[in-house]
Amino acid sequence: MEKIYDNCCGIDVHKKLIVACFRKGSKQEVHEFGATTREILEMTDWLKDGGCEIVAMESTASYWKPLYNILESSELKAMVVNAHHMKAVPGRKTDVKDAEWIADLLQHGLLKPSYIPDKDQRELRELVRYRKSLVGERSRELNRLQKMLEGANIKLSGTVADINGKSARHILEFLLTGESMDEAQYDRMYKKNLISHSLKASKEQIIDDLNGVMTPLQRRMMKELLIHLDELNIHIKNLDDEIDNFMKPEEKQAAEAIQSITGIGNTSAQATIAVIGADMSRFPTDRHISSWAGLCPGDNESAKKRKAGKTRKGNALLRTTLITCAHAAVKNKNSYFYAQFMRISAHRGKKRAYVAVAHSMLIAIYHILKDGVVFEDLGADYYNRFNKERKINAYLKKLKALGWEAPAATA
Numbered sequence: 319m320e321k322i323y324d325n326c327c328g329i330d331v332h333k334k335l336i337v338a339c340f341r342k343g344s345k346q347e348v349h350e351f352g353a354t355t356r357e358i359l360e361m362t363d364w365l366k367d368g369g370c371e372i373v374a375m376e377s378t379a380s381y382w383k384p385l386y387n388i389l390e391s392s393e394l395k396a397m398v399v400n401a402h403h404m405k406a407v408p409g410r411k412t413d414v415k416d417a418e419w420i421a422d423l424l425q426h427g428l429l430k431p432s433y434i435p436d437k438d439q440r441e442l443r444e445l446v447r448y449r450k451s452l453v454g455e456r457s458r459e460l461n462r463l464q465k466m467l468e469g470a471n472i473k474l475s476g477t478v479a480d481i482n483g484k485s486a487r488h489i490l491e492f493l494l495t496g497e498s499m500d501e502a503q504y505d506r507m508y509k510k511n512l513i514s515h516s517l518k519a520s521k522e523q524i525i526d527d528l529n530g531v532m533t534p535l536q537r538r539m540m541k542e543l544l545i546h547l548d549e550l551n552i553h554i555k556n557l558d559d560e561i562d563n564f565m566k567p568e569e570k571q572a573a574e575a576i577q578s579i580t581g582i583g584n585t586s587a588q589a590t591i592a593v594i595g596a597d598m599s600r601f602p603t604d605r606h607i608s609s610w611a612g613l614c615p616g617d618n619e620s621a622k623k624r625k626a627g628k629t630r631k632g633n634a635l636l637r638t639t640l641i642t643c644a645h646a647a648v649k650n651k652n653s654y655f656y657a658q659f660m661r662i663s664a665h666r667g668k669k670r671a672y673v674a675v676a677h678s679m680l681i682a683i684y685h686i687l688k689d690g691v692v693f694e695d696l697g698a699d700y701y702n703r704f705n706k707e708r709k710i711n712a713y714l715k716k717l718k719a720l721g722w723e724a725p726a727a728t729a
Contacts, residue, residue: 322427328420329375339417374424397431446592449557471530488512499528572596578693581647593636598688613677644675654696
């Protein structure tokens, strides 16, 4: 096979060990280095002194990140490759053989680099991921609070829609004092606007639901839990400000542009832009970005028969963000996404329908960012605009199967 690179290096990365195979034409050198910054810099100097053109490594957990950062700052071209794309023949596996195999594939141009954004975007991703983890922790704490309230026979969630809202918080703080809710106390809190005037439940029902049996231990646990929730809310608010300040003007503009899509809010838009960036030139078509995100159907064809194909693994942050947006988008019954969801869920199930809606949303995001077009919703009646006669006949057949008969025509 033709050699693409004369001088290149394949690296097998581990937590505390780096094995580098440096190929110079038909010769090769194999050295082992530690994973500290000093030793990685020594390896970088060794490669630059040898005239290395490019370095390849597999994406092993997060161990590739410090190595890639130093190679990038040293202006040495590097690529991170999906481990599934360069598996060697099974058997006789060693670290040295892995490095040699990576170097051999790289030298002949048989490796496809993964999409690694620039350092600023990688840092923005870290902020967004951390914010998401804190939001998840807050949700888990709210679930714990709900379980504690049920254990104390307090039906707050049946009275107040959001147990993390202001009304619920004021009610909880009062209950944690050890006193019980009565009509006089309710009226005082109601006049001070501590209890919202828009609650659907009646005063009698609220008082009845809030009079449970709370032990001193449960009160102490709930106080600690509420303190933790307040801390999480502060951290999340700080991260929101940090993300907004860290984003570049073009990223803010891109995030604002994709918010015109039904179901996408500011937080979801920031998370999406943090993952894919504002420049879509790295993805040749919308099919490429859909495949990279793991939202398009997989290929499973045999003997000219197409079978059900599972979606591939993609970027977890982007996939979960868009599927969450899909849940919000289908609630709008005047949108195309609602019509698409109803059409697919009828015969494929709701989970597959949500993924399909997320796929459509990503395609819209791609064209908004790449072509600069404005999002236009196709409408909930999109699928009713064509093949009307066939659909009418299909519905008539269903009605006749249920025993309906068309009225006789009058002379």
